[in-house]
Amino acid sequence: MSDTLETADAEVWPYPIRYGQVKKFESDVVVLGGGIAGVWSAIGAARQGAKVILVEKTVTARSGAGGAGCDHWQWAADNPCSSVSPEELTQALIDNQGGYRNGVSTYIQCASAYQALLEMEQMGGKVRDVDDEFKGAPFRDDASKLVFAYDYDARFVLRVWGNDYKLLLRKECRRLGVKIIDRVAVTGLLTKDGETGAQVIGATGVNTRTGEFNLFKAGAVISCMSRPQRNWTFSSEMRGVSTFRPPTNVGNGHAMAWRAGAEFTMMEKSMRSPFASPYSYPSYGVGNAINTWFACNIVDANGKEVPWVDCNGEVITNFDQRYRPARGQKFFIMGGGSSSHPHPGLKEYAGPKLTPDLAERMEKGEFTPPFYADLTSMPDHERRVIWGLNVGEEGKTRIPILQTYSEAGFDPEQDMLQTYDFLRGSGMREPVTPQERTFGEQGICGGMVVDWDLMSTLPGLFGAGDLIYGSQDHSHAAATGRYVGRRAALFAVSQQNEQCSQEQIEAEMERVYAPLGNGSINGNPGMDWKELNAALCRVMQNYCSEPKNAELLDLAETWLDDIAENEAPKMVADNPHKLMRALDVLDILTCDRMIVHACKARKASNTHLHFNRLDYPEMDPPEWHKWITIRRDGNGDGNGATVGEMPIAPWGDFESNYQARI
Numbered sequence: 001m002s003d004t005l006e007t008a009d010a011e012v013w014p015y016p017i018r019y020g021q022v023k024k025f026e027s028d029v030v031v032l033g034g035g036i037a038g039v040w041s042a043i044g045a046a047r048q049g050a051k052v053i054l055v056e057k058t059v060t061a062r063s064g065a066g067g068a069g070c071d072h073w074q075w076a077a078d079n080p081c082s083s084v085s086p087e088e089l090t091q092a093l094i095d096n097q098g099g100y101r102n103g104v105s106t107y108i109q110c111a112s113a114y115q116a117l118l119e120m121e122q123m124g125g126k127v128r129d130v131d132d133e134f135k136g137a138p139f140r141d142d143a144s145k146l147v148f149a150y151d152y153d154a155r156f157v158l159r160v161w162g163n164d165y166k167l168l169l170r171k172e173c174r175r176l177g178v179k180i181i182d183r184v185a186v187t188g189l190l191t192k193d194g195e196t197g198a199q200v201i202g203a204t205g206v207n208t209r210t211g212e213f214n215l216f217k218a219g220a221v222i223s224c225m226s227r228p229q230r231n232w233t234f235s236s237e238m239r240g241v242s243t244f245r246p247p248t249n250v251g252n253g254h255a256m257a258w259r260a261g262a263e264f265t266m267m268e269k270s271m272r273s274p275f276a277s278p279y280s281y282p283s284y285g286v287g288n289a290i291n292t293w294f295a296c297n298i299v300d301a302n303g304k305e306v307p308w309v310d311c312n313g314e315v316i317t318n319f320d321q322r323y324r325p326a327r328g329q330k331f332f333i334m335g336g337g338s339s340s341h342p343h344p345g346l347k348e349y350a351g352p353k354l355t356p357d358l359a360e361r362m363e364k365g366e367f368t369p370p371f372y373a374d375l376t377s378m379p380d381h382e383r384r385v386i387w388g389l390n391v392g393e394e395g396k397t398r399i400p401i402l403q404t405y406s407e408a409g410f411d412p413e414q415d416m417l418q419t420y421d422f423l424r425g426s427g428m429r430e431p432v433t434p435q436e437r438t439f440g441e442q443g444i445c446g447g448m449v450v451d452w453d454l455m456s457t458l459p460g461l462f463g464a465g466d467l468i469y470g471s472q473d474h475s476h477a478a479a480t481g482r483y484v485g486r487r488a489a490l491f492a493v494s495q496q497n498e499q500c501s502q503e504q505i506e507a508e509m510e511r512v513y514a515p516l517g518n519g520s521i522n523g524n525p526g527m528d529w530k531e532l533n534a535a536l537c538r539v540m541q542n543y544c545s546e547p548k549n550a551e552l553l554d555l556a557e558t559w560l561d562d563i564a565e566n567e568a569p570k571m572v573a574d575n576p577h578k579l580m581r582a583l584d585v586l587d588i589l590t591c592d593r594m595i596v597h598a599c600k601a602r603k604a605s606n607t608h609l610h611f612n613r614l615d616y617p618e619m620d621p622p623e624w625h626k627w628i629t630i631r632r633d634g635n636g637d638g639n640g641a642t643v644g645e646m647p648i649a650p651w652g653d654f655e656s657n658y659q660a661r662i
């Protein structure tokens, strides 16, 4: 093929074109995805002495949801100030999700997040208030200079200065000899003899600048490609900075593991969320009182303060009590209301929040909108820690919010920030329509089933970070990455040198390059990747929205099959970048199919999974309190699913399983 390329708009593509050329790599461990879990996995495996290659679709320096920062180091129950043990915190986090949270990876997080943070400190990351900026503050341990968030008694969530962590982790990868390959989108997994359901022995990828095909052969493969997004809504034009997670995380890891035959669970969960709405605001950039902004004063248009209540519904009169457990409560999880993580949660672990009857009281005239986050009336330490540390180190806030607002003259000692909450009763951001749903954009979601080695149901395929079912958080990605790196490296040394199946490689090359053979966007026929993404979103909005029944889900399946057969083949890519986009949308289609399979399989409504079956209206029947699993059924057209189940707590004893593997 030609080495230069003219794109549809007659601009010359600035990189050499190498479609069809194959470059081969070999290593003990290959890490797929260079986000937080990916870099920690690579570090863990390299420290074990393994030869490691890390493949990243974008640029490892800042890629992924945690690339721009992190202000909360969650659930570090192993830190010396925590009053709660890893076992107790893990169980509380699981119970708070009604059981639908991954006990294995959550325990790894609770038992080793602080150890990971200490390693972050050794790499040069700031994890303590070394400059004594918050000396004497109630959230600071003056001996260790660690600073905490939310529950100032329990002290298991740390505030950290994470804006440069990703750069430091990449540096550590390089120091340990990890070969980092940026701008290669992983497209598929290679299995022994090319069989579905067999051992995973490598992966394939396509360079997003040159279109070159890459082959990665390895003794163990760690998938760290986060989760599906863009299944119900997508608009590159409307969202911009308001997009929460990077829209390049589309569930490639889910789709390729599905094709290879791995098992998944919790794929039926999706929820209404402003994180899916094109009308949402830049993250943490409008006034609110939760998460990064916890526990900011909120006032109405006349300066009247909105009251806070505790989990017992008692009004909190003492400001400091916003950061302490309520009467009869041992500790609380997060705070500010459940709307940032909109699951029902347990009263037992509910944090202080703004009074829930605010909407009614506003309608009666007791409070007058608009409302404002009022940093000016906060105690000095609290004001500076929110507007400074939290807004500043949090992912995506340092430049868009802290720097931009400050340069525009915003002064937290004098100015208030308007909040658009409350008018329709929600917390952090305005509520949305039922079909503005998220899958991986927010919260705990479905993913790959893993065991105590964090290995999937396919030997040789491991997972870490947000890709694992029922998990989330930056510290979770760090802790699970660090742990799985070792497990995968140990697995790799015991492996034979398996040969890749040439047939499987050729089939993947044909699949990957198919969008190039479809004419040009300006000439007919042809369809842009955005158009196909929009069509898929419509199917999910119409037939897999909040109200579900067998008929709607059958229609979803029919439409997805129809689009896969008749429309997707028309998608056109005229350069390597658009080729990556086109492949992403094909994977979104695969993820949609997985979601619909799982929705069909759960024949019961479920509060915690935000799952409403009109044809099975009883909420949470006890016989359905279990995980539904799906894996690809390779028979027939290969698009069916084999359905199974797991007991709600399949992990056994936390400590002994964990200790045996570290």
Ligand SMILES: Cc1cc2nc3c(=O)[nH]c(=O)nc-3n(C[C@H](O)[C@H](O)[C@H](O)COP(=O)(O)OP(=O)(O)OC[C@H]3O[C@@H](n4cnc5c(N)ncnc54)[C@H](O)[C@@H]3O)c2cc1C
Residues within 6 Å of the ligand: 032, 033, 034, 035, 036, 037, 038, 055, 056, 057, 058, 063, 064, 065, 066, 067, 069, 070, 071, 072, 073, 074, 184, 185, 186, 187, 224, 225, 226, 244, 245, 246, 248, 249, 250, 252, 253, 283, 394, 395, 396, 464, 465, 466, 467, 472, 473, 474, 475, 476, 477
């Ligand atoms: C704005 C924001 C703020 C947050 N703040 C916090 C916080 O303060 N505390 C906290 O605990 N959590 C926070 N989170 C969540 C946290 O960032 C994530 O839980 C964490 O990044 C998950 O790590 P991960 O490695 O699984 O995924 P990511 O960090 O998203 O990494 C996934 C990587 O895979 C790559 N990838 C995807 N597909 C492919 C492919 N086909 N080929 C190659 N590479 C691929 C991506 O480019 C990306 O680099 C925040 C998230 C956001 C968006």
